[in-house]
Amino acid sequence: MKKLLLFAAFACTLAAQTYEIYGIHYATIKDFSVAGLVAGADKDRKMDIAMYVWLIKGGGKNILFDCGFYREKFIKRWKPSDFQKPSEALQNAGLKPEDITDVIISHIHWDHADGFDLFPKAKIWIQKDELEYYAGEAWQSKRTAAGDAEDVLGLVKLNTEGHVGLIKGDAQEIIPGIICYTGGKHTYQSQYIGVKTSAGVVVLASDNVYLYENLEKHVPIAATLDADSNLKAQDRMKQLAASEKLIIPGHDPAVMKNFPEVAPGVVRIQ
Numbered sequence: 001m002k003k004l005l006l007f008a009a010f011a012c013t014l015a016a017q018t019y020e021i022y023g024i025h026y027a028t029i030k031d032f033s034v035a036g037l038v039a040g041a042d043k044d045r046k047m048d049i050a051m052y053v054w055l056i057k058g059g060g061k062n063i064l065f066d067c068g069f070y071r072e073k074f075i076k077r078w079k080p081s082d083f084q085k086p087s088e089a090l091q092n093a094g095l096k097p098e099d100i101t102d103v104i105i106s107h108i109h110w111d112h113a114d115g116f117d118l119f120p121k122a123k124i125w126i127q128k129d130e131l132e133y134y135a136g137e138a139w140q141s142k143r144t145a146a147g148d149a150e151d152v153l154g155l156v157k158l159n160t161e162g163h164v165g166l167i168k169g170d171a172q173e174i175i176p177g178i179i180c181y182t183g184g185k186h187t188y189q190s191q192y193i194g195v196k197t198s199a200g201v202v203v204l205a206s207d208n209v210y211l212y213e214n215l216e217k218h219v220p221i222a223a224t225l226d227a228d229s230n231l232k233a234q235d236r237m238k239q240l241a242a243s244e245k246l247i248i249p250g251h252d253p254a255v256m257k258n259f260p261e262v263a264p265g266v267v268r269i270q
Helices: 002-015 072-078 086-093 110-118 128-134 149-160 212-217 227-240
Strands: 020-033 046-058 061-065 102-104 123-127 164-167 172-175 178-182 191-197 200-206 247-249 261-263 266-268
Touching: 020 086, 020 191, 046 086, 072 110, 086 110, 086 261, 110 149, 123 128, 123 149, 123 178, 128 149, 128 164, 149 164, 164 172, 178 227, 191 227, 200 227, 212 227, 212 247
Parallel strands: 061 102, 102 123, 123 164, 200 247
Antiparallel strands: 020 046, 020 266, 046 061, 172 178, 178 191, 191 200, 261 266
Protein backbone atom coordinates (compact mmCIF):
# COMPACT_ATOMS: atom_id res chain seq x y z
CA MET A 1 0.00 0.00 0.00
CA LYS A 2 2.80 2.38 0.92
CA LYS A 3 4.57 1.69 -2.39
CA LEU A 4 1.30 2.31 -4.25
CA LEU A 5 0.84 5.67 -2.54
CA LEU A 6 4.42 6.66 -3.29
CA PHE A 7 3.96 5.72 -6.94
CA ALA A 8 0.70 7.72 -7.12
CA ALA A 9 2.44 10.74 -5.59
CA PHE A 10 5.30 10.41 -8.07
CA ALA A 11 2.86 10.14 -10.99
CA CYS A 12 1.04 13.27 -9.81
CA THR A 13 4.35 15.12 -9.60
CA LEU A 14 5.18 14.20 -13.19
CA ALA A 15 1.72 15.16 -14.37
CA ALA A 16 2.02 18.55 -12.68
CA GLN A 17 5.56 19.24 -13.92
CA THR A 18 5.89 22.75 -15.31
CA TYR A 19 8.90 24.62 -16.59
CA GLU A 20 10.41 28.08 -16.84
CA ILE A 21 11.54 29.10 -20.33
CA TYR A 22 14.21 31.64 -21.24
CA GLY A 23 15.34 32.98 -24.59
CA ILE A 24 19.10 33.49 -24.77
CA HIS A 25 20.31 35.78 -27.56
CA TYR A 26 23.90 34.99 -28.55
CA ALA A 27 24.39 36.66 -31.95
CA THR A 28 22.85 38.82 -34.67
CA ILE A 29 23.13 38.42 -38.43
CA LYS A 30 22.68 41.82 -40.03
CA ASP A 31 20.91 42.76 -43.26
CA PHE A 32 19.37 39.36 -43.85
CA SER A 33 16.94 39.11 -46.76
CA VAL A 34 13.36 38.88 -45.49
CA ALA A 35 12.50 37.02 -48.71
CA GLY A 36 14.59 34.18 -47.35
CA LEU A 37 12.31 33.99 -44.31
CA VAL A 38 8.81 34.95 -45.44
CA ALA A 39 7.48 33.50 -48.69
CA GLY A 40 6.69 36.21 -51.21
CA ALA A 41 8.32 39.05 -49.28
CA ASP A 42 9.90 41.99 -51.10
CA LYS A 43 13.37 40.89 -52.17
CA ASP A 44 14.78 44.31 -51.28
CA ARG A 45 13.68 44.10 -47.64
CA LYS A 46 16.46 43.46 -45.16
CA MET A 47 16.47 43.02 -41.41
CA ASP A 48 18.77 42.02 -38.60
CA ILE A 49 17.84 38.56 -37.37
CA ALA A 50 18.48 37.19 -33.90
CA MET A 51 20.19 33.93 -33.08
CA TYR A 52 18.82 32.17 -30.00
CA VAL A 53 19.05 29.12 -27.84
CA TRP A 54 16.12 28.37 -25.54
CA LEU A 55 16.63 27.34 -21.94
CA ILE A 56 13.97 25.20 -20.23
CA LYS A 57 14.33 24.75 -16.47
CA GLY A 58 12.36 22.45 -14.17
CA GLY A 59 12.07 19.01 -12.67
CA GLY A 60 15.76 18.94 -11.83
CA LYS A 61 16.68 19.48 -15.49
CA ASN A 62 18.28 22.26 -17.50
CA ILE A 63 17.30 21.67 -21.11
CA LEU A 64 18.31 23.55 -24.25
CA PHE A 65 16.11 23.64 -27.30
CA ASP A 66 18.66 24.12 -30.09
CA CYS A 67 22.31 24.72 -29.35
CA GLY A 68 23.43 27.39 -31.80
CA PHE A 69 26.73 27.55 -33.67
CA TYR A 70 30.31 28.36 -32.86
CA ARG A 71 32.73 26.88 -35.40
CA GLU A 72 35.03 29.37 -37.08
CA LYS A 73 33.90 28.52 -40.61
CA PHE A 74 30.37 29.71 -39.83
CA ILE A 75 31.59 32.87 -38.14
CA LYS A 76 33.75 33.70 -41.16
CA ARG A 77 30.91 33.05 -43.59
CA TRP A 78 28.07 34.81 -41.77
CA LYS A 79 30.03 37.47 -39.85
CA PRO A 80 27.63 37.65 -36.87
CA SER A 81 27.72 40.73 -34.67
CA ASP A 82 27.59 40.70 -30.85
CA PHE A 83 28.56 37.02 -31.01
CA GLN A 84 28.99 34.92 -27.89
CA LYS A 85 29.60 31.21 -28.01
CA PRO A 86 26.26 29.67 -26.91
CA SER A 87 27.95 27.96 -23.97
CA GLU A 88 29.24 31.36 -22.82
CA ALA A 89 25.93 33.14 -23.39
CA LEU A 90 24.35 30.47 -21.18
CA GLN A 91 26.34 31.85 -18.28
CA ASN A 92 24.29 35.06 -18.49
CA ALA A 93 21.42 32.84 -17.31
CA GLY A 94 23.50 31.62 -14.38
CA LEU A 95 24.44 28.19 -15.73
CA LYS A 96 27.61 26.46 -16.83
CA PRO A 97 27.78 24.23 -19.94
CA GLU A 98 28.05 21.12 -17.76
CA ASP A 99 24.76 22.06 -16.05
CA ILE A 100 22.81 21.26 -19.22
CA THR A 101 21.17 17.85 -18.90
CA ASP A 102 19.49 17.63 -22.32
CA VAL A 103 19.72 19.30 -25.73
CA ILE A 104 16.75 19.01 -28.11
CA ILE A 105 17.73 19.77 -31.71
CA SER A 106 14.95 21.09 -33.92
CA HIS A 107 16.74 20.27 -37.17
CA ILE A 108 20.16 19.61 -38.63
CA HIS A 109 21.03 23.09 -39.93
CA TRP A 110 24.31 24.63 -38.74
CA ASP A 111 22.81 27.45 -36.67
CA HIS A 112 20.68 25.03 -34.65
CA ALA A 113 22.84 21.90 -34.36
CA ASP A 114 26.48 23.00 -34.52
CA GLY A 115 26.83 23.54 -30.75
CA PHE A 116 25.87 19.96 -29.87
CA ASP A 117 29.32 19.27 -28.40
CA LEU A 118 29.49 22.38 -26.19
CA PHE A 119 27.47 20.73 -23.41
CA PRO A 120 29.47 17.72 -22.25
CA LYS A 121 26.92 16.08 -19.94
CA ALA A 122 23.84 16.57 -22.10
CA LYS A 123 21.80 13.88 -23.78
CA ILE A 124 21.05 14.94 -27.36
CA TRP A 125 17.52 14.51 -28.71
CA ILE A 126 16.75 14.61 -32.44
CA GLN A 127 14.14 13.14 -34.74
CA LYS A 128 15.22 9.65 -35.82
CA ASP A 129 14.24 10.30 -39.44
CA GLU A 130 16.12 13.61 -39.48
CA LEU A 131 19.41 12.11 -38.34
CA GLU A 132 19.12 9.00 -40.49
CA TYR A 133 18.26 11.00 -43.61
CA TYR A 134 21.13 13.47 -43.26
CA ALA A 135 23.55 10.71 -42.29
CA GLY A 136 22.65 8.85 -45.46
CA GLU A 137 20.33 9.48 -48.38
CA ALA A 138 20.45 13.30 -48.34
CA TRP A 139 24.07 13.35 -49.52
CA GLN A 140 23.32 11.31 -52.63
CA SER A 141 22.13 14.49 -54.34
CA LYS A 142 23.27 18.13 -54.18
CA ARG A 143 19.60 19.10 -54.19
CA THR A 144 18.86 17.37 -50.90
CA ALA A 145 22.21 17.75 -49.11
CA ALA A 146 21.82 19.99 -46.07
CA GLY A 147 23.45 20.57 -42.75
CA ASP A 148 27.15 20.37 -42.07
CA ALA A 149 29.05 17.11 -42.52
CA GLU A 150 31.13 17.70 -39.39
CA ASP A 151 27.99 18.18 -37.29
CA VAL A 152 26.31 15.11 -38.77
CA LEU A 153 29.36 12.93 -38.18
CA GLY A 154 29.65 14.23 -34.62
CA LEU A 155 26.04 13.37 -33.87
CA VAL A 156 26.44 9.90 -35.37
CA LYS A 157 29.49 9.37 -33.16
CA LEU A 158 27.57 10.47 -30.06
CA ASN A 159 24.84 8.04 -31.03
CA THR A 160 27.36 5.18 -31.11
CA GLU A 161 28.38 6.22 -27.58
CA GLY A 162 24.81 6.10 -26.28
CA HIS A 163 24.34 9.86 -25.86
CA VAL A 164 21.56 10.41 -28.41
CA GLY A 165 17.83 9.95 -27.97
CA LEU A 166 16.08 9.23 -31.27
CA ILE A 167 12.56 10.66 -31.37
CA LYS A 168 10.23 8.46 -33.38
CA GLY A 169 7.79 10.79 -35.05
CA ASP A 170 5.07 13.24 -34.09
CA ALA A 171 3.62 14.16 -30.69
CA GLN A 172 6.26 12.36 -28.64
CA GLU A 173 6.63 13.32 -24.95
CA ILE A 174 10.35 12.79 -24.46
CA ILE A 175 10.50 14.39 -20.99
CA PRO A 176 7.41 14.91 -18.77
CA GLY A 177 5.73 18.11 -19.95
CA ILE A 178 7.81 18.47 -23.14
CA ILE A 179 6.31 17.17 -26.38
CA CYS A 180 8.02 17.11 -29.79
CA TYR A 181 5.94 17.74 -32.90
CA THR A 182 6.98 17.27 -36.51
CA GLY A 183 5.88 19.85 -39.01
CA GLY A 184 6.73 22.59 -41.42
CA LYS A 185 9.14 20.50 -43.51
CA HIS A 186 11.87 23.11 -43.13
CA THR A 187 14.16 20.11 -43.38
CA TYR A 188 13.36 16.46 -43.95
CA GLN A 189 11.94 16.00 -40.44
CA SER A 190 12.25 19.27 -38.56
CA GLN A 191 10.41 19.58 -35.26
CA TYR A 192 9.10 22.09 -32.76
CA ILE A 193 8.17 21.57 -29.13
CA GLY A 194 5.36 22.30 -26.73
CA VAL A 195 6.43 23.00 -23.16
CA LYS A 196 4.11 22.98 -20.16
CA THR A 197 4.46 26.13 -18.03
CA SER A 198 2.44 27.74 -15.25
CA ALA A 199 0.71 29.83 -17.94
CA GLY A 200 -0.08 26.84 -20.13
CA VAL A 201 1.71 25.43 -23.16
CA VAL A 202 4.44 27.50 -24.81
CA VAL A 203 5.36 26.50 -28.37
CA LEU A 204 9.00 26.96 -29.34
CA ALA A 205 8.77 26.95 -33.12
CA SER A 206 12.42 27.21 -34.16
CA ASP A 207 12.63 27.63 -37.96
CA ASN A 208 9.17 26.21 -38.51
CA VAL A 209 8.19 29.85 -37.91
CA TYR A 210 11.02 32.30 -38.58
CA LEU A 211 9.27 35.55 -37.66
CA TYR A 212 6.08 36.83 -36.05
CA GLU A 213 5.22 38.01 -39.56
CA ASN A 214 4.77 34.41 -40.70
CA LEU A 215 2.08 33.93 -38.04
CA GLU A 216 0.43 37.32 -38.36
CA LYS A 217 0.09 37.10 -42.15
CA HIS A 218 -0.33 33.32 -42.19
CA VAL A 219 2.48 33.07 -44.72
CA PRO A 220 4.77 30.03 -44.95
CA ILE A 221 8.46 30.23 -44.31
CA ALA A 222 10.46 30.73 -47.50
CA ALA A 223 12.80 27.79 -46.88
CA THR A 224 10.51 24.77 -46.77
CA LEU A 225 10.16 21.52 -48.67
CA ASP A 226 6.36 21.87 -48.50
CA ALA A 227 4.68 25.27 -48.01
CA ASP A 228 1.28 23.73 -47.29
CA SER A 229 2.66 21.57 -44.50
CA ASN A 230 4.25 24.66 -42.98
CA LEU A 231 0.90 26.48 -42.87
CA LYS A 232 -0.71 23.42 -41.32
CA ALA A 233 2.04 23.38 -38.68
CA GLN A 234 1.36 27.05 -37.91
CA ASP A 235 -2.36 26.33 -37.52
CA ARG A 236 -1.60 23.46 -35.19
CA MET A 237 0.72 25.61 -33.08
CA LYS A 238 -2.16 28.05 -32.55
CA GLN A 239 -4.26 25.17 -31.23
CA LEU A 240 -1.50 23.85 -28.97
CA ALA A 241 -0.28 27.10 -27.41
CA ALA A 242 -2.06 28.69 -24.46
CA SER A 243 -2.19 31.87 -26.55
CA GLU A 244 -0.77 33.02 -29.87
CA LYS A 245 1.64 35.25 -27.92
CA LEU A 246 3.19 32.06 -26.58
CA ILE A 247 4.23 30.80 -30.02
CA ILE A 248 7.87 31.82 -30.15
CA PRO A 249 9.46 32.22 -33.60
CA GLY A 250 13.02 31.10 -34.23
CA HIS A 251 14.78 34.28 -35.32
CA ASP A 252 12.64 37.33 -34.62
CA PRO A 253 14.53 40.08 -32.73
CA ALA A 254 11.18 41.25 -31.34
CA VAL A 255 11.29 38.34 -28.88
CA MET A 256 13.76 40.42 -26.89
CA LYS A 257 11.21 43.25 -26.64
CA ASN A 258 8.11 41.14 -26.11
CA PHE A 259 9.32 39.49 -22.91
CA PRO A 260 11.02 40.85 -19.78
CA GLU A 261 14.81 40.90 -19.74
CA VAL A 262 16.17 39.15 -16.65
CA ALA A 263 19.88 39.38 -17.50
CA PRO A 264 21.92 40.78 -20.40
CA GLY A 265 20.69 39.00 -23.53
CA VAL A 266 18.25 36.81 -21.58
CA VAL A 267 14.45 37.15 -21.53
CA ARG A 268 11.97 35.10 -19.56
CA ILE A 269 9.24 33.68 -21.79
CA GLN A 270 7.31 32.14 -18.89
